[in-house]
Amino acid sequence: MSGGATFVGRVARAMAAAAVLSAIASAALTSGIAWRAAVRDGDRRLDQAAQTLGVEVPAKLTDAEAAAHADDEQLEVAPAGLRIALFAGGRRLGGDASLDPSHARGCRDDRAWRRCSVGIAGGRVVEVAGPRGPLRAQASALAAASLLAALVAGFAGVALSGRVSSRIVRPLRRLRDDVAAVDVANPGASWPAVNDGHAEIDALRDAVGGMLSRLDAALAQSQRFAADAAHELRTPLGALRAELELAAEEPGTPPELRAAQHRATEQVRSLGLLVERLLILAAPDDALRASREAVALCEVVEESLAALGATPRVRTDLDEAAHVRGDAVLLRALVDNLVTNALKFAPDGEVTVRVAADPDAVTVRVEDHGPGFDASERERVFEAFYRSPQARAGGVRGHGLGLALVHRIAAAHGGRACVADVPRGACVVVTLPRWRPSA
Amino acid sequence: MRVLLVDDHAEVRALVARALTRDGHAVACVATLAAARASLAEAPPEVVVLDLGLPDGSGIDQCRAWRAAGERVPVLMLTAQGAVAQRVEGLEAGADDYLAKPFALAELRARVRALGRRGPSGAVTSWRQGGVVLDLGARAARVDGVEVPLTAREWALLEFLATRAGRVVRRAEILEGVWGDDSPQASASLDVLAARVRRKLGATVLRTIRGEGYALGAGP
Numbered sequence: 001m002s003g004g005a006t007f008v009g010r011v012a013r014a015m016a017a018a019a020v021l022s023a024i025a026s027a028a029l030t031s032g033i034a035w036r037a038a039v040r041d042g043d044r045r046l047d048q049a050a051q052t053l054g055v056e057v058p059a060k061l062t063d064a065e066a067a068a069h070a071d072d073e074q075l076e077v078a079p080a081g082l083r084i085a086l087f088a089g090g091r092r093l094g095g096d097a098s099l100d101p102s103h104a105r106g107c108r109d110d111r112a113w114r115r116c117s118v119g120i121a122g123g124r125v126v127e128v129a130g131p132r133g134p135l136r137a138q139a140s141a142l143a144a145a146s147l148l149a150a151l152v153a154g155f156a157g158v159a160l161s162g163r164v165s166s167r168i169v170r171p172l173r174r175l176r177d178d179v180a181a182v183d184v185a186n187p188g189a190s191w192p193a194v195n196d197g198h199a200e201i202d203a204l205r206d207a208v209g210g211m212l213s214r215l216d217a218a219l220a221q222s223q224r225f226a227a228d229a230a231h232e233l234r235t236p237l238g239a240l241r242a243e244l245e246l247a248a249e250e251p252g253t254p255p256e257l258r259a260a261q262h263r264a265t266e267q268v269r270s271l272g273l274l275v276e277r278l279l280i281l282a283a284p285d286d287a288l289r290a291s292r293e294a295v296a297l298c299e300v301v302e303e304s305l306a307a308l309g310a311t312p313r314v315r316t317d318l319d320e321a322a323h324v325r326g327d328a329v330l331l332r333a334l335v336d337n338l339v340t341n342a343l344k345f346a347p348d349g350e351v352t353v354r355v356a357a358d359p360d361a362v363t364v365r366v367e368d369h370g371p372g373f374d375a376s377e378r379e380r381v382f383e384a385f386y387r388s389p390q391a392r393a394g395g396v397r398g399h400g401l402g403l404a405l406v407h408r409i410a411a412a413h414g415g416r417a418c419v420a421d422v423p424r425g426a427c428v429v430v431t432l433p434r435w436r437p438s439a
Numbered sequence: 440m441r442v443l444l445v446d447d448h449a450e451v452r453a454l455v456a457r458a459l460t461r462d463g464h465a466v467a468c469v470a471t472l473a474a475a476r477a478s479l480a481e482a483p484p485e486v487v488v489l490d491l492g493l494p495d496g497s498g499i500d501q502c503r504a505w506r507a508a509g510e511r512v513p514v515l516m517l518t519a520q521g522a523v524a525q526r527v528e529g530l531e532a533g534a535d536d537y538l539a540k541p542f543a544l545a546e547l548r549a550r551v552r553a554l555g556r557r558g559p560s561g562a563v564t565s566w567r568q569g570g571v572v573l574d575l576g577a578r579a580a581r582v583d584g585v586e587v588p589l590t591a592r593e594w595a596l597l598e599f600l601a602t603r604a605g606r607v608v609r610r611a612e613i614l615e616g617v618w619g620d621d622s623p624q625a626s627a628s629l630d631v632l633a634a635r636v637r638r639k640l641g642a643t644v645l646r647t648i649r650g651e652g653y654a655l656g657a658g659p
Contacts, residue, residue, distance in 0.1 A: 242454035272541030294588030437586035
C-alpha cells in the first residue's frame, strides 16, 4: 500500500474521536443527574424535619407552647448540622435565632446553605436549613466516579479503534485483491462472481463486475473490428504485391521507374506484414498453439538474417541443438521482429543474436547497443500499440506491434518474452520449452 | 509442368497464374473444389496449389479425400500467417508443403518447382539403416529407438533422397527439389543441412560423392 492517508486510519480516528466525545458527554450527563439527585435527597431531609415539627405543633397550641416545641426541635436537629425555626405571620416564635423568615414557600439556595420554607397548621411557617457542603461533596464524588468510568470506556475505544476499523475494511481489502487480479486481456471473465454478504460491498462488486463486462464487450468489438479490417485488406494487398513483383520482371523499364516499383513493392510488403500481425494478435490463443513440427532455432535465425540482408551488423552465436516443437512460420515472425526491432532502435553498433539450449528450455537473446528500455516500461513494451517515448521522440517508425507479436508467439509456444538487464542497450530474451520426444 | 491452381480470388488467381506461366508451366485455374476435382480427373497435374477457404468446402478436406482415394499429386497449401492449426491439419491431411500469406511470388514459384521435382507424394513411407529408422509418413526419426528432432527442410532433403534410394543424386537436382532454386545461397545451405543431418542421424546415413552429389545410406 502506498503512503498517505488510509481509510483504516480515517475510520480509526473517527472512532477514537467518537469514543472520547461520548465519554465526555456521558460523564457530564451523569454528574448533572447525580447533582440533582443529591439536591432532591437533601431537600427531602429538610422537608421531613419541618413536617416533624408540624406534627408536634397542631393549630390549637398557643404561640408560647409552639415556641417551646420549636426550641426542642432545634436542639434535636443541631447535631445533624441543621437549623430550624418557627414563624407566625413573619414573627419568629422559636428555634434558631439566625434564620430569617422567607417570603415564599419551597426550597432554595441561600449562600452556603440550602433552606426550605414549609407551611404548617395554624398559618405558621417552619424554616429549615442545612449546609450545602456535604451535598456538594457527595455530588462531586458521583461525578468523578462517572467521569472516570467514561474515560476508561473512551480510552478502550481509542485503543480498539485501529483493530476494529481494520476489521471493518476487510471486505474492502478483498475487493482490492480481486480488482488487482483482473486479467487485462480478459477483464469480465476474470472477475469472481462471489458475494461478500454485505449489501454496500456487494453493490460495489456488482458495479465493478458490470463495468468489466462492458469493457469485455468493447475489447471484443475492437478486436473484431481490427480482424475484419485486416481480413478485408489481406487479399487486395496480396494482389497488389503480386502485380508489382510481376511488373518488376518486365524488361525495358527505365531505371527511375524500376526504383519506384521497388519502393512500392517494399511498402506493400510491409503493409501486408502489418495486416498479418494484426490478425495474429487478434487470433484466439488456441488457434496459434502448435506442437507438431520440430523447429531448429538456428535455422530460423539463419533464414531470417538471409532474408533481411542485415548480416554485416549482426553477430550470431547459435546452438544447433536448440529445437522446439512449434510453428516455423510464427517462430520466423518472432525472430524477424526481434532482429528488425534491434536494428531499428539501435541505428548503429553491433546486434547480437544468441540461441542457446539447456536441458528443458531454449532461449533466443537479441541484444543491441541502442538507447535501451526504461525500467518503467519493461512490462509495457510487450503490449500491443505501445511505443516508447524515446521511439516517438527519435522519429523511429513503427506501430508498436513488434514486441507484442513476439510476446504472443512465445506464449502460444508455452514460453515467454522478457527484457533482460544489460549495462548498455536493450536485450530481449525469449524462453521456449525445448523439444522432447513425443510420448 | 502442369499446375492446378485452386483459389477463389479472381485477381490473385490471375496474377499467380501469370507468374507460373512465365516459368513455363501449363496452369489450370479453378475457383471451386468441384472444378478442381473435374480438372484433376481430366488433365492430371504434377503440382496442385490449393487455397484453403473455398466457397464449396475446405481445401484440407479435399486433400484428405484425394489421399484416401490414392491420389498422390504433390499439394502446396496457401495459409494465413496465423493459421497454425490449418498448417498442422493440412500436413496431416496429406499436403506436402505450405506457404504462408503474404508470400513473395518468387517464393511460390520456388516451392512449386521443388514440389514438381520431388514427384508423387508419399512414394516412400519409411527408410531404415542400422539403428536409424525414418518414418516419412509420420515424420518421426529414431536412432537406436530414441526420437530425434528433424526440421521440415531436413525432412525434405531426406525424403527427396529416399525416393531415389541407392542412387547418387546430383547437387543441382537436390537444390531444385528441396529449395526450388539452384542459387549459390541454396548451394551453401545444402552443405550446412547435410552436416546437421549427419550429426543428428550419424555420418553413414548421408554419403557425399565428390563432384557428383549426395546419396542416402552407406552405399553398396
